[in-house]
Amino acid sequence: MSKLLVVGGCGYIGSHTVKYLLYKGHDVVVLDNLSTGFKESLLGGALIIGNCGNRKHLDRLLATHSFDGVLHFASLIQVGESVVNPGKYYLNNVVNTLTLLQALKDHQVGPLVFSSTAAVYGEPQTPLLSEDHPQKPLNPYGMSKLMVEHMLKDFSHAYGLRSVALRYFNASGADPLTRIGERHAPETHLIPLALQAALGLRGPLSVYGRDYATPDGTCIRDYIHVDDLAEAHLLALEYLWQGGETAAFNLGNGDGFSVQQVLDTIEGVTGYAVPFENAPRRSGDPARLVADAQLAKQTLGWAPRYATLPTIIKHAWQWEAKRPSVLSRPTKLSQPTKHYAA
Structure with a gap:
């Protein structure tokens, strides 16, 4: 059993990863400021309320615990918002991550797995x-991840802090036992928007573009189950524990499905029916965005189940x-398991 720090573990992908760990x-400690995540999405582990951009929080946390690895999910993800408010x-995706990396280096903690993107x-x-x-x-969100x-x-080169960047395509799905699932406020992803429209919980779904060079004219994307x-x-x-070098891997199914499909x-x-x-x-919006994930399958032994x-x-x-x-954030969060004063 290893002790792992999950930064941003109350979010959609982070909480499903905590569930799997x-x-x-494994013994899991989650650091999350709950700005976009939800405490009730955690199915276990210890929750510490804090920001990975606060060096004092990080120093106290890393001095208190001896971690065998770190997983970093604490990023903002809305493409449109990144364009109007880069x-x-x-600040959040780049500067705060730099603060985290400096703290991990100074406390000699690693390795690190980073939540990146096909963007x-x-x-x-x-x-x-x-x-x-x-x-x-094409946008500040993608640029922040690339930075x-x-x-x-x-x-990795200068300090020996080895890492893996995982470039997700379209994360989707939910826990098969329905304990946790996709939850954003506001919601911007196609599948939950379409399902909520089908349930009558929101108005008709907007299909952006019917004239792309695809069989039915709508955009094609690669959907990958969150549990995978x-x-x-x-x-x-x-892979990193076994001595693997710093690398990046695509995560997708390699199959594309259009909006209409x-x-x-x-x-x-x-x-x-979805209105x-x-x-x-x-x-x-590119017409087609589909992964070649053979490197992850060959190097990591990854094989999607869903x-x-x-x-x-x-x-x-x-x-x-x-x-x-449940369509929006609660106005008031319940009391945290533990918090660090600023």
Whole structure:
């Protein structure tokens, strides 16, 4: 059993990863400021309320615990918001991560697994995106993640702090037992938006663009189950524990599904049609974004268990149907397990 620090462990992917780490017998400490995460999403482990950009918090935490590895999920993720408020994204995603890296280096804690994104690639130049695809982000969100990846390489070279950056494609789905699932405020991801529209919890879904160079004219994306992402994080840590070098890996199924295919699959799985309205294209939306994840499969031994779109949607549907009234953050959070004063 290893003792692990999960930064941002109350968020969507972080909480599912904590669930998997606990299932595999690891001791987990979560550091989260609850700005976008939810305390009730944690199924175990110790929760410490704090910000990874606060060096005093980090020094106290790292001096108190002896960690065998760190997983970092504490990023802002809304592409549109990053365009209108880039300073917020560079401060949280880049500056705060630099503070975390400096603290890990000074306390000799590692290795680190970092939550990155396919947004580091920008406009696709090939049908499948491999790790050596040119990196030209189209927005500050993607650029902030790419800047962190460069920092990780530099810290590895200069200080020996080895890391893995995991470049997610479209995270989706929920815990098959419906204990936790996708929960953002505001929600921006296609599958939960479509399911909530089908349940009548919001208005018609906006389909942005019907004139792309795809079979049905709508955008194609690679959807990857959140539990498969969670498993990849532990495999990445095990790779580093075994002496693996600093690296980046794509995480996706390698299959693309259009927006219309997602809507059709939702109707087939749930029996509910998704009300929608057509809208103009959004700036920066590529027609197709699909992963080549062979490197993760070969190097990490990663094999997605929930690779089909109907399975992903079934788990997401079970979660959404269970919590029809949860559409926004509570106005007041319950008391934290533990907190550090600023």
